[in-house]
Amino acid sequence: MVIDFTPLLGQDEAGGRLLITGINISEKKQLKNELDISRIRYRSVIQSVHDCIITTDEKSKIILFNKAAEQTWGYNFHEVAGKDITMLLPTKFRANHQRYVDDFSSSITQSRKMSSRSIVYGQRKDNTMFPAEISISKMKVNSKLEYTAIVRDISEQSRLLEELQLQAMTDGLTGLKNRIFLDKVLKREIEQIEHSRSDLSLLLIDIDHFKTVNDSYGHAVGDQVLVGFAKIITNILDEGFTFARYGGEEFVILLPGVNQQLAHEIANNICDISRAEVHINKITCTVSVGVSVFNQDGDSADTLLHRADIALYKAKAAGRDCVELSNHDDHINSPAVI
Incomplete structure (x- = not known):
């Protein structure tokens, strides 16, 4: 049991008295410990997965950029934090991004796979492009929308598919x-x-x-x-x-x-x-x-x-x-x- 004590000083006709009150905060302490563990576990999972995970706020500013994303794009988190996510896209795809976000934010769908009809591309720090498979989800945090994209570099998959198509x-x-x-x-x-x-x-x-x-x-x-x-x-x-x-x-x-x-x-x-x-x-x-x-x-x-x-x-x-x-x-x- 964990008790939080609060001393209260008082005085009556007989002299000074000390009143001590105690509140059992065991449950509160346990909840805090569990929350800390959950945060550690969350960070560990986010940073250890092989897929890129990128979260933006409702203004498309990057607030999370995991290690896989750093390795894929060539940027570290501090280079992209607070920047518009369109910096990770080829120029020709940037104009359509905001329209896509607006459409997704107003839909009842909580997650979707982007562009199953055509290939989506990312643009690395060195300006090279790569084909990507992207799933995007949204959730409200403190009454504000956040968007999380899970991105997979499919360069090798696309190369093998092209080879198979060529062979056919x-x-x-x-x-x-x-x-x-x-x-x-x-x-x-x-x-x-x-x-x-x-x-x-x-x-x-x-x-x-x-x-x-x-x-x-x-x-x-x-x-x-x-x-x-x-x-x-x-x-x-x-x-x-x-x-x-x-x-x-x-x-x-x-x-x-x-x-x-x-x-x-x-x-x-x-x-x-x-x-x-x-x-x-x-x-x-x-x-x-x-x-x-x-x-x-x-x-x-x-x-x-x-x-x-x-x-x-x-x-x-x-x-x-x-x-x-x-x-x-x-x-x-x-x-x-x-």
């Missing part, structure tokens, strides 16, 4: 883009030219007699032919063109801003270079090419590819190692030629 759209053998990537780019290019009314051409390329190469020399040699062709043609194409392996021995080159005449010249050049430079195990690699040009009146990605396929069939029927142009009225069903 890359042909493992040749290193070219694959059909998945081509389909996305073709759709995007068509959407753009429908507004700009510019040209878009497509080359569908097939390596001649590739089945015979595989049957006669083995698939390892066939793979060398594919890789050699892809490498040589990549070196002669402009950066704005998309070169993809469409499947098997077929390749597609997408030529935005290129009309039929220029596409025809590029296709003939590819035939010449392949014949002259792609030699694997004394095998001369020749190709057949079908050329189609996007028609603004009712064309689509499928019809553009179908017409290139018909033109490719014509090139094979004409003896291979040549280029054929498609017509806008070509029937969409093309016979197969091996």
